[in-house]
Amino acid sequence: xxxxxxxxxxxxxxxxxxxxxxxxxxxxxxxxxxxxxxxxxxxxxxxxxxxxxxxxxxxxxxxxxxxxxxxxxxxxxxxxxxxxxxxxxxxxxxxxxxxxxxxxxxxxxxxxxxxxxxxxxxxxxxxxxxxxxxxxxxxxxxxxxxxxxxxxxxxxxxxxxxxxxxxxxxxxxxxxxxxxxxxxxxxxxxxxxxxxxxxxxxxxxxxxxxxxxxxxxxxxxxxxxxxxxxxxxxxxxxxxxxxxxxxxxxxxxxxxxxxxxxxxxx
Numbered sequence: 434x435x436x437x438x439x440x441x442x443x444x445x446x447x448x449x450x451x452x453x454x455x456x457x458x459x460x461x462x463x464x465x466x467x468x469x470x471x472x473x474x475x476x477x478x479x480x481x482x483x484x485x486x487x488x489x490x491x492x493x494x495x496x497x498x499x500x501x502x503x504x505x506x507x508x509x510x511x512x513x514x515x516x517x518x519x520x521x522x523x524x525x526x527x528x529x530x531x532x533x534x535x536x537x538x539x540x541x542x543x544x545x546x547x548x549x550x551x552x553x554x555x556x557x558x559x560x561x562x563x564x565x566x567x568x569x570x571x572x573x574x575x576x577x578x579x580x581x582x583x584x585x586x587x588x589x590x591x592x593x594x595x596x597x598x599x600x601x602x603x604x605x606x607x608x609x610x611x612x613x614x615x616x617x618x619x620x621x622x623x624x625x626x627x628x629x630x631x632x633x634x635x636x637x638x639x640x641x642x643x644x645x646x647x648x649x650x651x652x653x654x655x656x657x658x659x660x661x662x663x664x665x666x667x668x669x670x671x672x673x674x675x676x677x678x679x680x681x682x683x684x685x686x687x688x689x690x691x692x693x694x695x696x697x698x699x
Contacts, residue, residue: 451479453487460525461487472525490525494586497536499543501594504551506559513594514551514559516570518543519586520578527582535581539574543588546573556595563590 454477455461461473465485473487480487499516506512520539522528532538550570551559559566571588578585595603 447481448479451481453478453480455489458491458493460490460492460522462490462525462529463487469526469530488529490522490528492522492525494519494521495536497540497543498591499540499547501592502544502548502551504548506551506556507553508555510556510599511596512551512556512559513592514547515591516543516547516567517589517591518571518574519588520583521586522582523584524582527580532581535578535583538581539578539583542574542577543570546570549573556599559593563593566590 453461453473455473455475457475459475461478461480463470463473463478463480463485464487470485478487497518497520499518501513501515503511503513518539522535528535547570550566550573554566567588567590571585574588575585
């Protein structure tokens with residue numbers, strides 16, 4: 434009985450030692466005598482010492498920050514660019530069997546791919562089509578990481594750092610473009626204003642008294658401020674009317690004055 438108890442105790446101890454816990458966000462890759470024998474799902478699993486061992490793989494989404502990479506664009510502009518790549522493990526066996534350290538491998542692959550893509554892209558496209566460039570980097574990285582049991586979820590470009598001289602040049606160009614747009618807008622506004630003024634002038638010319646009322650209205654607006662001095666300009670038509678009236682009165686006054694007679698003595 435003693436030996437039976439010893440055997441049972443040894444078996445129980447072996448089982449207790451062999452129990453391994455796999456968490457929900459993990460998978461276990463099991464090896465028996467050095468050969469791959471399966472993937473362990475979450476829960477308690479048996480891994481017998483000496484003849485078996487296992488490796489845990491985290492299957493949660495990972496975010497890898499790709500450090501600044503110096504690259505030259507297609508139009509020979511030196512830039513520094515950084516990015517973030519999101520990926521997760523979809524095949525734990527491949528992630529362990531096909532690559533030594535998939536985290537480091539993805540980081541290095543993303544750096545080289547990013548430099549290559551930037552070298553094939555012009556600066557203007559790099560600045561204005563960041564999503565397109567990021568999608569291209571994702572496609573190239575996905576082609577390689579697919580064989581490692583990884584799925585690339587997305588790539589986002591973080592910073593694009595340009596030389597100071599290029600930044601100043603772009604600032605001047607942007608300022609010139611803004612001035613050009615402002616000039617065009619002002620010119621269009623002047624055209625509309627001149628058209629409206631022409632319509633108003635034609636309307637006033639065809640409406641008796643409209644110009645006079647407009648003049649009085651303007652004088653009323655100016656006179657509301659006591660600090661202003663109003664100089665009233667009499668229309669030329671009024672001056673001509675006054676001149677005609679003066680000529681008419683002068684003519685009538687000359688008719689009423691008697692003409693003096695001169696008498697001569699013989």
